[in-house]
Amino acid sequence: MSETPLSMAEVLAGLEAGGLLDAGGRQRAEDYLVARAAQPPDPIYIRALAGAGAWLAVVFFLACLWIAGAFPQSQAGCLLFGALFLPLAIIFGRVGGRTFVSQLALALIITANSFLIPGLVGVRFDEHHFLSYAIVQAAIAAAIYPFFRDPFYRMVAPLAAVVMAIAGIFIEGAFDWLHLLAGLLALAGWAAFFRFERVSALRPLRYALTLGLMLTTAAISAPEAVPAVGAKGFQAPATAIFAVATALMLLRLGGAGSLRREWMVTALIAVVLLGLFTSPGIMLAIGLLILGYWLDDRVIAFLAAFFLVPFIALYYYALELDLAYKSWVLMGSGAALIAVRTILKTRPWAKEAGS
């Protein structure tokens, strides 16, 4: 079934006709669309080029400071350098406008951040504790986030905190903390995606949390993290967290009263079965696939699809089965999904949808 896609004009006209939008509101919405078309946000490849350039420049700059012997040797020195570069970065970021100055601002904020971490760790935390650096980085990212608007930094800074936490957990061998991290990220993600969904400034943070969840889940699935007790048992808490989050998301999607509908019951049963029989990575990727489609966010959808493949591969690799049986399990899983699709196509609501 093919349809001509609706235009924004038609949608706005429909809202006005239905009394959900007045003439003034429609005009303001149209003005916004025109302004947006005239100055659209930078596409991701332009931001990636700007970000990569800034990172590379920072690496060279830090190297030249090191060679000059100007690299601070003490925590106080690091704090001083960080405090020097930070306001410069924020000022350049606010007044710079475009291109070179904004890239310079990005390079300066990365430099400031890099100096502030060792500076602040020594002030308040035990620098040998495996989570000190992660907590400090998270605090720096949270403090700078409202003031420095570059989306690349706003995404990378919180993500760096997650990476540091995972690294610290692996160095310490405290793998149970991965589940706590997954739970915290899931909670933060829920808040960012649903509680504060209308705050557009949180978009980079949402991407950071998505990537952070993927990396944490990959860490949970890593052989080093899985004790000899059994992979399933170790991974169960994370799988449960993601299954609950996916189920709640589906209920939010369906709205009040949807629990009585067959498609919702089918979807929830599927979530329960996936939670019981698959891994946290697969559960997370499926949840994010649904979220990506719901929000029409191609980045999240792409990340989910991209990570689904290795998570499925890891899952089957880790099965304690003969290799011959594993291939039957793979084929059976594939056939089951196709069979489910075929059966569901016969349901009235699927026929109505016109598959």
Place this chain on the structure above:
Amino acid sequence: MLEEAKSAPARVALIRELSAAGLLSETAAGAALERVRPAGAWWRWASRTLLFVGAALLLAGVIFFFAFNWAEMGKFIKLGLLEVGVAGAVLAGWRLGLERLSAKVLLLAASVLCGALLAVYGQTYQTGADAYELFVGWAGLIFIFVVAARFGGLWMMWLVIVNVGVALWWDQVLEPNRHVNDETLLLGLALLDAVALAAREIGAGKGLEWLAERWTRYVLLTAVAVGLLVPTIEAIVEPATAHVNNLVAAALAVALIVGGHYLYRDVIPDLAAIGLLVMSACALLLVLAGKILFEATNDEFALFFSMSVTTLAVTGAGVFWLRFLARTMRGRSDE
């Protein structure tokens, strides 16, 4: 500009943006979302996802089954099952009608199974054939599926098989026997993918919709760029050991960047494609700048400081140029 903005397809992300900007109430946004993406769209998405993931798992299982169990199976059973799989997938696809997505996925499955069939055949009969012959034969066998399916994904898979076949031919025949260097291989692959890219652009221009999926352009452009950039960077870093092919690759890399700019700015507007070319140009310029600075001074401080500034300047210029082009191309489309 006003009409273009208003007639732009309604997207969920755009409606959410209007809601986040306070221009639509939650009720209005909900009604708009329901209209843009009715409940049926969810089922169609779920149906497609189940189909792709299910087919991928099924195929993976078949391949692993034969990869790990062949020793215990009789040769006729192994070959027979695969042949039945190929024939069954093709027949099912034909019955469904090749314009349907599920039929195209079936032909893709048949193509994958052909590869498994050739691998099992080679293992069973120990013909002594080189690995490249498997890939070349595989590409040849499934070519008719690629033409019939008119499916971008299958065409890309076929190109990957051809590229691997060429690379293995170089590794197993050209390099050992004729000492053909790796720069020649990369140049050859780049030219092969450039021909595929040209075919894609011509075909899409003539209205072949299955070739018009943009991701195929980006994959092919990246493949061509990498194939030309690597020998060019080698020539810059170690000019004393550069072959003629390095210089040819460098000339072609410049031609790709300049020619591609013209093509994707004026003929087939695509800013993302230009973005790939600009990134390639930035990579080349930075390597060149690094080489010049490294040769010019022994002062490491000056070297790294200059590289820091040069990096900002080069990437900044690239970003500036892309934003300028974006404004120009938008303005042109308004006229």
